[in-house]
Amino acid sequence: MTRYSAFAVAREAFRDHQGWTRAWASPEPKRKYDVIIIGAGGHGLATAYYLGKNHGIRNVAILEKGWLGGGNTGRNTTIIRSNYLQDPSAAIYEKARSLYEDLSQDLNYNVMFSPRGVMMLAQTEHEVRGYKRTAYANALQGVKTEFISPARVKEFCPIIEIRGPRYPVLGALWQARGGTARHDAVAWGYARKCSEMGMDVIQKCEVTGIRSDGGVVKGVTTNRGDIDCDKLGIVVAGHSGHVADMAGFRLPIESVALQALVSEPIKPCMDVVVMANTVHGYMSQSDKGEMVIGGGADGYNNYTQRGSFHHIEETVRALNETFPIISRLKMLRMWGGIVDMTGDRSPIISPTPLGNCFINCGWGTGGFKAIPGSGWATAEMIAKGASGPLAAEFGLDRFREGRFIDESVAAGVAH
Ligand SMILES: Cc1cc2nc3c(=O)[nH]c(=O)nc-3n(C[C@H](O)[C@H](O)[C@H](O)COP(=O)(O)OP(=O)(O)OC[C@H]3O[C@@H](n4cnc5c(N)ncnc54)[C@H](O)[C@@H]3O)c2cc1C
Numbered sequence: 001m002t003r004y005s006a007f008a009v010a011r012e013a014f015r016d017h018q019g020w021t022r023a024w025a026s027p028e029p030k031r032k033y034d035v036i037i038i039g040a041g042g043h044g045l046a047t048a049y050y051l052g053k054n055h056g057i058r059n060v061a062i063l064e065k066g067w068l069g070g071g072n073t074g075r076n077t078t079i080i081r082s083n084y085l086q087d088p089s090a091a092i093y094e095k096a097r098s099l100y101e102d103l104s105q106d107l108n109y110n111v112m113f114s115p116r117g118v119m120m121l122a123q124t125e126h127e128v129r130g131y132k133r134t135a136y137a138n139a140l141q142g143v144k145t146e147f148i149s150p151a152r153v154k155e156f157c158p159i160i161e162i163r164g165p166r167y168p169v170l171g172a173l174w175q176a177r178g179g180t181a182r183h184d185a186v187a188w189g190y191a192r193k194c195s196e197m198g199m200d201v202i203q204k205c206e207v208t209g210i211r212s213d214g215g216v217v218k219g220v221t222t223n224r225g226d227i228d229c230d231k232l233g234i235v236v237a238g239h240s241g242h243v244a245d246m247a248g249f250r251l252p253i254e255s256v257a258l259q260a261l262v263s264e265p266i267k268p269c270m271d272v273v274v275m276a277n278t279v280h281g282y283m284s285q286s287d288k289g290e291m292v293i294g295g296g297a298d299g300y301n302n303y304t305q306r307g308s309f310h311h312i313e314e315t316v317r318a319l320n321e322t323f324p325i326i327s328r329l330k331m332l333r334m335w336g337g338i339v340d341m342t343g344d345r346s347p348i349i350s351p352t353p354l355g356n357c358f359i360n361c362g363w364g365t366g367g368f369k370a371i372p373g374s375g376w377a378t379a380e381m382i383a384k385g386a387s388g389p390l391a392a393e394f395g396l397d398r399f400r401e402g403r404f405i406d407e408s409v410a411a412g413v414a415h
Contacts, residue, residue, distance in 0.1 A: 001196045004108050023188060024195035029202055032228040033061045035382060036220060037235055038207045038243060040064030041073040042183075043360050043367065044235035045190035045201070046375020047382070052197040054376070055383035060199040061229075062191075063222060065206035069187030072237050073368065075305070075337035077260050077294040079273055079282065080369040081118045081178035083145045085134050086405045088393035089346060090141040095390060096373030100181060103372060109189030111181045112287070116271055118178030119153060121160075121322070123167035123278040131173035148174045156272050159325045166321060167278050180273060180284055186371060210246040216355035217247070232357045233382050238303065238338025240361035249353045251361065252343060252399045257336040258297045258365050259307045261315070263329040265289030279318035283326075291326060293319065297339060297365060307334030339364050344404035349378055349391035358382050359396075 002008055002021045012019050035051060037044045040062045051057040064070075080100055082093035099106075100113045122128045131147055138145040150162045150169045162169040191201050202224075209221035210232065219228035234243050238255045265288050275282040282294045295315030298308075312334055320327050342348060342362040347370070349360050360378045363370060377390035387395060393405060 001192070023192045024201050027200045027202065029061060029063075029200065029205065029222070029224055029227050032219070033200070034059040034229065035231045035233065036060070036227060036229040037062045037233040038220065039071070039234070039236040040068050040187070040191065040201060040203065041071045041235065041237060042069065042186050042190065042371035043237070043363070043374050043378070044233070045187055045194060046371050047233055047235060047360065047378040048194045048199055049190045050376045050379035051383060052194065052199060054379055057383055058198050060194070061227065062194060062199065062201045063205045063207055063220070063227075064201070064203045067203050068191050068201070069184050072337040072339060073187050073371075074184050075260070075335055076183055076368040077282065077284070077292050078180040078183050078368055079118060079178070079275070079284070080113070080181060081175050082143050082369070083118075083120070083134060083138055083173055083175045083178070084407055085137050086346075086407060087141060088405050089407055090138065090143050092373045092377060092390050092394075093370055094141070094143050095376065096370045097177065099372035099376065103181075103186070103189070107189035107193050109185060109192055111185045111189050113179065113181040115177045115179040116273065117156065117174065117176045118273040118275065119148070119156060119172040119174045120275045120277060121153065121169050122171045122173070123164070123169060123276065125170070127278060128170050131171070134173055143175075144177065145173055145175045148172050157270060157274055159269055159323055160274065161322060161324050164321050169322070178273065183368060190375075207243065207246070210243075210354070210357070212248070212354055217357040230356065231382055233378065234357065234359045235361070235378070237340050237361060237363065237367070240340050240359065244352070244359065247352060247354045247357055251348070251359075251396075253340045253362055254301050255303060255338050255340055256297045256300070257302050257304045257306070258339045259311045259334060259336045260292070260294045261307060261312055261331050261334040262286070262290040262292050263326065263331050266291070266329065269325065276319065276322050279321055281315045281319040283319060283323065290332065291329065297341070303338050305336050305338060307336050341365070343399070344406045345408040346405040347374070347394055348396055349374065349381060349387065349394040350396040351381070351386065352396065
């Protein structure tokens, strides 16, 4: 596979770009693999990559019913941060954030990680107390954040109206090394490396059944035939309930659509990510100049991947208060993704009741930022047969035992 470099770009410029090889192969499924991963979103691909890189397991297939990153991975608003309240969350999100720092070099693929800084606005006294508490917790966890004054908010982001009519800005939780990355590139970069390691990334291959014998997984049934495996990883986000059903167990998960939209492109006006959780909206500016805007999740369970007018209206109205500059912007596109929500708003990385079958799900509205750390932890679990330190607290048994990792209140909005 061609190594991407300035030299390669220059060389190809002299030969009409005829020398580039395909970024990943498109193989037919083999009869058997050591490990099958269902779902070629970021988490599934990262799991496969770290299985190969960290554990030397390369006889791996990643099966995707649609196209690479066509699920939530290619639909999110790309916010990366690790300023979570609870210790297990801060550990895995900070591991992920730190892996993002040099992911482009590691994958030899530009994922456009942009640590431009993320601020979560405090617009009520309750939020001020909550974010100060998170800043103290982060200090203990080794995650660099600080609570900043309204004046510094204005300095970092001049387009914010800090004296808003309903909700003035009272400060913010600021993470200077949080930011964004190009979501498709994260999926593509991992897929390319998996393919380079000899793994089979197989698109348009839908898993329709899971076969087992004596309580141990034997393989999967797909629209392209039966495929056997020694170990199985289910990494399908909003479809987790369906696939778990095929494996014979239930999950404490609800699937709902989460929506986002982008405006027409405008000149650079905002070089940080801002989350305004009280009015419920968050915004950043893409490299193209579009304002990337995220809203809330639908209030009812569903499997649509569309946006809806009432959400746009609600989100844009909310953001108008804090960013009057957007009031006359045209909105260009809207879409939805099916997110997998747990009751405590924390993920599940766990062995399952079916032997040699493992699951990674429940990232809900905030799993893009976690992709490298989640893949790292899930690969370790699949390779060793039990969760390592990063994933230990995220097992399915926490719901039976009441050991919740409650990020729902701490995060306000979880992206
Ligand atoms: C609008 C929106 C905004 C968001 N904003 C952010 C954000 O700013 N920051 C953040 O950190 N997170 C955000 N998220 C959440 C984030 O996108 C997800 O948590 C993350 O992408 C989940 O990745 P995944 O790999 O688990 O799932 P997905 O990317 O959904 O991948 C799962 C894959 O499994 C495949 N699949 C399903 N069933 C089968 C089957 N039977 N056989 C084969 N393949 C199957 C699907 O086709 C899909 O490609 C947002 C999500 C949405 C929808």
